[in-house]
Amino acid sequence: MNHLDKDLQSIQETRELLQQARKAQGILACMSQGQLDKITAAISETAAEHAKRLADMAVEETGFGRKADKELKNRFAALTLYDAIKDEKTHGILAENPEKRVIDIGVPVGIVAGLVPSTNPTSTVIYKSMICMKAGNPIIFSPHPSAVNCILETVNVVRRAAESAGAPAGSISCITTPTLEATNTLMRHDFTRLILATGGGAMVKAAYSSGTPAIGVGAGNGPAYIHRTADVRQAVRRILESKTFDNGTICASEQSIVVERAMEAAVTAELRAQGAYVLDDGEHRQLSRFILRPNGTMNPAIVGKSVETVARLAGLTRVPPTARVLVARETGVGKGYPYSSEKLGLILAYYVEDDEEAVLRRCVEILEWEGAGHTFAIHTEDQETAKRFAAAVPASRVLVNTPASLGGIGATTCLFPALTLGCGAVGGSSSSNNIGPLDLINIKRVAWGVRELEELRGGGRAGAVAPHSAGAGASHVVDERLLDELVSQIARRLSV
Structure with a gap:
């Protein structure tokens, strides 16, 4: 053929x-x-x-x-x-x-x-x-x-x-x-x-x-902010559990970690303690060449693969077999910064910013570059900080103290359980819902008249139900058989 x-x-x-x-x-x-x-x-x-x-x-x-x-x-x-x-x-x-x-x-x-x-x-x-x-x-x-x-x-x-x-x-x-x-x-x-x-x-x-x-x-490209009030061990555990779930193939999974400079040492130490491998500058450059294809789209060779496979592809010889995730320090966002894009595999970008305002700007910048309207994660014990970031970031799902991949789909949160996650208008989507x-469905609305034109002309309050409709009694009781027939007629009309 x-x-x-x-x-x-x-x-x-x-x-x-x-x-x-x-x-x-x-x-x-x-x-x-x-x-x-x-x-x-x-x-x-x-x-x-x-x-x-x-x-x-x-x-x-x-x-x-x-x-x-x-x-x-x-x-x-x-x-x-x-x-x-x-x-x-x-x-x-x-x-x-x-x-x-x-x-x-x-x-x-x-x-x-x-x-x-x-x-x-x-x-x-x-x-x-x-x-x-x-x-x-x-x-x-x-x-x-x-x-x-x-x-x-x-x-x-x-x-x-x-x-x-x-x-x-x-x-x-x-x-x-x-x-x-x-x-x-x-x-x-x-x-x-x-x-x-x-x-x-x-x-x-x-x-x-x-x-x-x-x-x-x-695309999802969600950053995860570890706030200074967070339980760092818990936050890192959740992020790594999320990123390694199904080798990072859920679009709500974290794509970067963002911290204030004062948190850098504690977070880096905890990442290493829990099995993340932090790349040095040379390894960073080596792996960066394999993240995206020449046209700027994600390289399928890294998608959903083990750390061992990705390391072998990039020629990284010092990555231990126990490594769970590859972590790369990044300083920029956009073209020329491949770690700032979505990576549906076991690779995380790592941003260190001077203060919380810089963290917020960086998170917004990451989402606006790719993944606008999708998902943002924050780890904090301060509810006001969570609310402030939620109001500012262009994300339809803001997840607090939970693995983003599983929280976004509604597995570890009370969001509606879904595998299609709307990104809203900011992300070019028609809905921001978990679909x-x-x-x-479409909703057909049946409405009875409750006022006459004369009442409107006479200054009747718009939107108020006319007095004669209140307590209408038996004449206003809905006949279920008529409604069933109406539903059937609508269905037949829609199927033509």
């Missing part, structure tokens, strides 16, 4: 998947909340059963991360997420306000295009499938080419579970021949209603420029 044949085949496959998803959409839209909940529960249970096998497949295929940590991420997506969404109302009547005579009705957005990264391939499929089914939306996955086999297997696992619980065929599917042309066809097709894009900046930008509504998350089912 030549390249042109492969492109054409992938485009045709994508069109066929869209046709199947279109049929499934009409059925899902007319299901009850209970039916959707049953499907979501089935995915949760089955994905948890296969968590280890799928994690092993992901590491073996991509070479990224650690099997045990990928299994934990799969279980997080299957079980922790399920506990958070199982009782959510997403479909049909969400809320009623008898006093203002308004009803909110949740309706699915329609077919979702799910773009899957190679760093978190199996957990992302589990997560996106569950939030889409909970919201009543079919999803078509576009897999990263370097993780296509583990992604396809995960899609098959969740698809079979969903269909066994009543989901129509075509509810969950995946492009089997991933090409750029297929992904563009999926994103730009009239049937596609929303894009869930998780991955590199170029891919996310393509999603937003497709003409289809999108929720996208690009869940409520981000994948």
Whole structure:
């Protein structure tokens, strides 16, 4: 098969998947909340059963991360997420306000295009499938080419579970021949209603420029500030645990440590005591050549790899086999300072600043260079300092005294458990949320008239409910059968 044949085949496959998803959409839209909940529960249970096998497949295929940590991420997506969404109302009547005579009705957005990264391939499929089914939306996955086999297997696992619980065929599917042309066809097709894009900046930008509504998350580049009030041992432990989790492949993981000069000695000593290897000037220069590619993007050779592998790649001969993370002193941010960019591997930049104001400026500078709107971590016992930094930094998640990789996704914090983390407008994203089912529905609002034009002309107070509507009695009681029919009509209209 030549390249042109492969492109054409992938485009045709994508069109066929869209046709199947279109049929499934009409059925899902007319299901009850209970039916959707049953499907979501089935995915949760089955994905948890296969968590280890799928994690092993992901590491073996991509070479990224650690099997045990990928299994934990799969279980997080299957079980922790399920506990958070199982009782959510997403479909049909969400809320009623008898006093203002308004009803909110949740309706699915329609077919979702799910773009899957190679760093978190199996957990992302589990997560996106569950939030889409909970919201009543079919999803078509576009897999990263370097993780296509583990992604396809995960899609098959969740698809079979969903269909066994009543989901129509075509509810969950995946492009089997991933090409750029297929992904563009999926994103730009009239049937596609929303894009869930998780991955590199170029891919996310393509999603937003497709003409289809999108929720996208690009690079994270979160700094971690160790404040003078912090328990330094605890702070370093949390940072290293976070950075080494799945070999640094979670985008919320710390990318740099920032301290005041008065804290430098204590933090450096603790880093070394807990297994970090602090590079000297020569080693700093050697490794810096391998962090980014000539076009300025992250070198995939360092992504999710062990310290031993990265050291061998860079020719670092003095790194001990016990080293957990490579730490490089840095003094600048931006072009020409590769350590200041996102590094989805076991490499941390280390900034030492004169005072707290300089620390704050540096943290803002790092985020504005790359990762604006994503994540910032601070370790402090002073609540006012945490609040001050939270107000100043351009980050959607400010994490206090917790490992950033796990805190950002909601594993060690009470944030919503998610593997797509919105960066807000400052980060070029349409949402700053940890994305869940409520981000994948539209809300239809039904409103009864409560005042007449004559009342408005007569000086009636705008926004007040007219006196005649108060205590309306039986004539204003909502007929549930009429509402059910209204919901069904809306669903049928949306699926046309």
